[in-house]
Amino acid sequence: METKQEIVENWLPRYTNRSLDYFGKYILLTNFNNYVDIFCDEFGIDHPDYNSNMRTITAYGITIVNFGMGSPNAAIVMDLLSAVKPRACLFLGKCGGISDKTQKGDFILPIAGIRGEGTSNDYFPPEVPALPAFMMQRAVSTAIRDLGRDYWTGTVYTTNRRVWEHDKRFKDYLRTTRAMAVDMETATLFTCGFANQIPTGALLLVSDNPMTPEGVKTAESDSKVTRAFVRDHVRIGIESMEMIRQDRKTLRHLRYEY
Numbered sequence: 001m002e003t004k005q006e007i008v009e010n011w012l013p014r015y016t017n018r019s020l021d022y023f024g025k026y027i028l029l030t031n032f033n034n035y036v037d038i039f040c041d042e043f044g045i046d047h048p049d050y051n052s053n054m055r056t057i058t059a060y061g062i063t064i065v066n067f068g069m070g071s072p073n074a075a076i077v078m079d080l081l082s083a084v085k086p087r088a089c090l091f092l093g094k095c096g097g098i099s100d101k102t103q104k105g106d107f108i109l110p111i112a113g114i115r116g117e118g119t120s121n122d123y124f125p126p127e128v129p130a131l132p133a134f135m136m137q138r139a140v141s142t143a144i145r146d147l148g149r150d151y152w153t154g155t156v157y158t159t160n161r162r163v164w165e166h167d168k169r170f171k172d173y174l175r176t177t178r179a180m181a182v183d184m185e186t187a188t189l190f191t192c193g194f195a196n197q198i199p200t201g202a203l204l205l206v207s208d209n210p211m212t213p214e215g216v217k218t219a220e221s222d223s224k225v226t227r228a229f230v231r232d233h234v235r236i237g238i239e240s241m242e243m244i245r246q247d248r249k250t251l252r253h254l255r256y257e258y
Contacts, residue, residue: 024060069184105228155178
């Protein structure tokens with residue numbers, strides 16, 4: 001295999017255990033198996049098995065992929081998805097609130113990502129901003145309001161570092177960025193989506209408030225957030241994709257020239 005296209009067309013089925021023609025043109029991305037299961041429940045279909053690195057299922061033209069955790073995996077999945085040329089891709093992720101405004105269970109619709117992870121530097125110089133596709137975010141905004149929920153907008157700081165909640169110096173730095181939240185994937189997905197000409201957006205669920213010791217995520221606190229808010233998170237993702245699928249012209253204005 002000499003070309004990128006040859007590689008990704010071979011590797012996407014290898015990572016997902018799904019053929020290329022199995023994938024819909026509208027992709028939901030997640031880090032969690034329970035999101036995949038809730039997606040199946042919403043459509044009344046059987047849950048997929050666990051015989052792949054990236055657990056994947058398609059229903060009515062929408063495919064959900066659990067690509068795992070972290071910036072490197074985010075870059076991999078966007079490269080692999082270029083094999084099927086999605087019309088839209090939406091990340092349903094969790095994040096830690098940095099701003100004092102955010103509470104567990106809040107939704108954040110990021111208008112940009114801060115590239116603190118390093119992975120995206122292999123795709124563009126550091127000064128290139130990590131931005132979502134505007135029409136993706138507009139569709140998500142409409143879906144949130146249609147379901148009677150509200151949301152915050154702001155930037156999200158994406159880091160490769162997983163255990164930092166004890167590090168006062170890093171937390172002080174996060175506050176200086178003026179970011180509303182911190183995660184491990186969003187900026188990478190935006191950047192690599194742009195590099196692969198895939199319109200990409202994100203909707204983040206605040207799962208913890210790690211800037212204070214009592215706000216750091218635990219198994220118990222994460223379980224409460226999951227029970228109370230995750231089903232709505234998935235429903236909003238599905239509704240957003242349905243909206244885009246039914247009105248494809250909303251994405252036709254996008255051009256990728258650099």
